[in-house]
Amino acid sequence: MLQLEVQSPEMRTPQATKTAVMVIGGAEDKVHGREILHTFFCRSGSSDAHIAVIPSASREPAITGGRYLSIFGEMGAKQIELLDIREREQCKAAETLACLETCTGVFLTGGDQLRLCAVLADTPAMQMIRQRVKRGHLTLAGTSAGAAVMGHHMIAGGGSGESPNRSLVDLAVGLGIIPEVIVDQHFQNRNRMARLISAIAAHPDRLGIGIDEDTCAMLEGNALLQVVGKGTVTIIDPGEVSYTNQSQVEAIAPLSVHNLRLHILSHGDRYHLQHRTVLAPTHQLPS
């Protein structure tokens, strides 16, 4: 796609725009208020936004990606690109890196988180996304599978309707954008509390974040998490855990996990990821 304006090798979002990492629980509103997608559009620079959609998690990348292209186009983004990455080789191609070096927003669609990681992990493309996110030059959003990959540890699959137990969750390695968290998505909608607790029991140095559908945990500056959307974000904090039998019992045995801290957060709630505290409630979010 032709660059209309080339200012510098590395573009960045307009100075007034605060970039963010947006972890979306899936099934975000694509038709009516589009609150979460519009927030992504704004955080990518609004009418100055240059958005790259990466549909690599999806089995139908053109269809899945195309839908987001239309939405961000309707919103008035300046430039939109589909980065239809299906092979790891594409992650070092010059045109891919040129796009990722200049875009102001990257959107990871849903699909299969294992496929997404298989294609993107440990590639120059991922390295560029990570660095630009860290510098605050790029807003990164992921929905469903695109959300699952955000932690170092990733939930690849699992079940529900059982007592928490080690075999209830399949863990893999994610993309590590927010390494200290383990994300679960479609969270209350698919009754995933037991599997997230099982994951956190196995990795009590991490923080469990369960995100409902049409809900976003939006992280600013590597520390401040805000909730946007229709459902809840569940935080499972094992920082004070006094005992777990996790390493002592067989995989299907029910777990003991004593003294977890649990927060149910809804729209407007803010949580400090480093301090592990909920901030005093406010209904006035900075835009």
Next chain:
Amino acid sequence: MLQLEVQSPEMRTPQATKTAVMVIGGAEDKVHGREILHTFFCRSGSSDAHIAVIPSASREPAITGGRYLSIFGEMGAKQIELLDIREREQCKAAETLACLETCTGVFLTGGDQLRLCAVLADTPAMQMIRQRVKRGHLTLAGTSAGAAVMGHHMIAGGGSGESPNRSLVDLAVGLGIIPEVIVDQHFQNRNRMARLISAIAAHPDRLGIGIDEDTCAMLEGNALLQVVGKGTVTIIDPGEVSYTNQSQVEAIAPLSVHNLRLHILSHGDRYHLQHRTVLAPTHQLPS
């Protein structure tokens, strides 16, 4: 049923027997190890036990009750009675009260907790059960609906697969044997975490106790809760909650509840209900 031995107007369990209130999450093993039902049998006096089964929650009280009669008979209880109470008037009948005055164990079956409360609440029969439990003269067990009624507030119904919200749970008044708790049963099996959180958000002076199938929260001396069985007991303690929007939002709005304490307890774990602390783990339970 003829009393073979009449010692005093009020029988009590043998001195060596520690009575308990056994809150069972439903679907307890009735065929193989029968661990929970055998614990009830022992806590009712073993071969000296005089057990009354109250099947009032069930639509088929004779069948439901009969099954438990057979089981406790096979175990060797001295005397077993079916208290087939279908009307409130039966709760003041002399033969009902005579049974409840002398028995050493009462078992409440599953069914519909609203029906059970409608028949038993605020009756002389219930008054006698409550007093004798309090004095430690009687072991009381309830499974499923029989467990749901244990608190002052009772979950009468509700849903799953949604963000916690007020409309997710229907609350009624229970029998108040352990007034400070709100019990939910078939807990992880039916994905009821969100509805128990919703109930606790409405009553943050109570303690949420979610009990999985074939699992029992056994309370001794009004304070010490022990877990018996195959699944987990989930404790949701709102004692440190710093904020909830529960009273401010409409019924279907997602809830905020900050700073809940969450314990996942498995077989052998012990929790002090008054101190609201988990005791140091032990795998040696007092018998």
